[in-house]
Amino acid sequence: MTNVTQNRPLSPHLTIYKQIPTMVMSIMHRFTGMALYAGTLLVAWSLVAAASGEATFDWVNGIFGSILGRLVLFGYTWALMHHMLGGLRHFVWDMGKGYGPERYTYGWLTLAGGVVLTALLWLFVLI
Incomplete structure (x- = not known):
C-alpha cells in the first residue's frame, strides 16, 4: 500500500498569495460591513433615547x-x-468595466476617498 498523501499537491495558503490592493479592499469591505452593523445599533440606540425623553437623550x-x-x-x-465607495467600485465591476490595471487604482482611490470624505464630513460638522 502506498502513501497517497505524499503525492498530493499542497493547497494555496495566505502565505503564498501576494497582497494586492483589490484583495485588501475586499477584506476591508467585509470588515466595514460588520462595523456598520454594530454602528447601526448605536444609531438605533440614539433614536430610542430620543423617543424616551429628554433625560435619556x-x-x-x-x-x-x-x-x-x-x-x-x-x-x-x-x-x-x-x-459606500467599495460598493460603487463593485457597481462599476458589475457593469463589466474596470477589470484592467485600473482595478488597483480603484482600490487605492477607495481607501483614500474614504479617508478624505470622512475628514471633510467631520470638518463640516465641527465648524
Missing part, C-alpha cells in the same frame, strides 16, 4: 460627545464612507 448624547464616543462615531463615519 441627554445621557446618550453625553456618551457620544465624550472622546471615546466621538472616536467611535468617527470610525463609524469612515466605515460608512469606505463601504
Whole structure:
C-alpha cells in the first residue's frame, strides 16, 4: 500500500498569495460591513433615547460627545464612507468595466476617498 498523501499537491495558503490592493479592499469591505452593523445599533440606540425623553437623550448624547464616543462615531463615519465607495467600485465591476490595471487604482482611490470624505464630513460638522 502506498502513501497517497505524499503525492498530493499542497493547497494555496495566505502565505503564498501576494497582497494586492483589490484583495485588501475586499477584506476591508467585509470588515466595514460588520462595523456598520454594530454602528447601526448605536444609531438605533440614539433614536430610542430620543423617543424616551429628554433625560435619556441627554445621557446618550453625553456618551457620544465624550472622546471615546466621538472616536467611535468617527470610525463609524469612515466605515460608512469606505463601504459606500467599495460598493460603487463593485457597481462599476458589475457593469463589466474596470477589470484592467485600473482595478488597483480603484482600490487605492477607495481607501483614500474614504479617508478624505470622512475628514471633510467631520470638518463640516465641527465648524
